[in-house]
Amino acid sequence: MRFDSGNFIYTCKPAISFLPKSNATYYLHNYIRDNKCYMEVVKDDKSTEIGLAFEPSIGPRDCFPAKDKN
Amino acid sequence: MTYIFRLLIATSFLGGCATSYQSTGFTGGHSLQNGYGRLEKISFAGNGFITPDKVQKYALYRCAEVANEKKKAYFLMYETLVKASLGESTKLPTIGAVGNKPNAFAFVLFLDESRPGALKTAEVIADLSELVTPSKQ
Numbered sequence: 554m555r556f557d558s559g560n561f562i563y564t565c566k567p568a569i570s571f572l573p574k575s576n577a578t579y580y581l582h583n584y585i586r587d588n589k590c591y592m593e594v595v596k597d598d599k600s601t602e603i604g605l606a607f608e609p610s611i612g613p614r615d616c617f618p619a620k621d622k623n
Numbered sequence: 624m625t626y627i628f629r630l631l632i633a634t635s636f637l638g639g640c641a642t643s644y645q646s647t648g649f650t651g652g653h654s655l656q657n658g659y660g661r662l663e664k665i666s667f668a669g670n671g672f673i674t675p676d677k678v679q680k681y682a683l684y685r686c687a688e689v690a691n692e693k694k695k696a697y698f699l700m701y702e703t704l705v706k707a708s709l710g711e712s713t714k715l716p717t718i719g720a721v722g723n724k725p726n727a728f729a730f731v732l733f734l735d736e737s738r739p740g741a742l743k744t745a746e747v748i749a750d751l752s753e754l755v756t757p758s759k760q
Contacts, residue, residue: 563721580659582704585719595704604660607708
């Protein structure tokens with residue numbers, strides 16, 4: 554948090570990883586709960602009652618860490 | 624010193640400016656977003672003079688109010704899209720804050736019939752109407 558020109562500026566950097574498939578539609582949602590920020594992904598699925606379905610490939614950031622340069 | 628004095632005066636005037644139950648305005652309010660499958664995201668944002676508990680109840684009331692407008696006797700709330708996709712409903716909207724400004728939201732599915740976890744529209748409105756629009760005495 555910082556104070557700039559009379560305004561408090563808050564920053565937050567949520568992250569998530571998933572493996573998207575071609576021709577699929579996904580919903581990305583950012584939100585704040587308590588004093589933390591989160592990001593979530595679900596996939597579009599019109600066959601379900603709510604029109605959405607759980608995306609099984611979601612995981613924490615850096616699912617695929619960069620390879621060593623050596 | 625003068626700055627502190629002015630700040631105290633301004634704060635004393637603003638102390639009575641807690642967010643009231645309203646659509647989104649200068650001090651906050653409720654809003655609605657479509658587009659999450661068949662769910663609607665209903666939010667209520669408060670300023671620094673309203674408690675998180677009250678913001679959460681305002682958001683809950685707004686969910687019931689929208690259900691009533693749609694003539695739906697029941698509604699299901701979900702804290703997040705992932706919980707919605709897993710069928711895990713909630714009784715209260717998710718509450719969070721940026722600094723000292725609380726914000727509550729829920730993803731809502733409107734229903735004609737009751738099912739486990741669903742809230743009754745008329746009951747929520749009746750329970751919270753006094754909080755939302757206090758009667759003058």
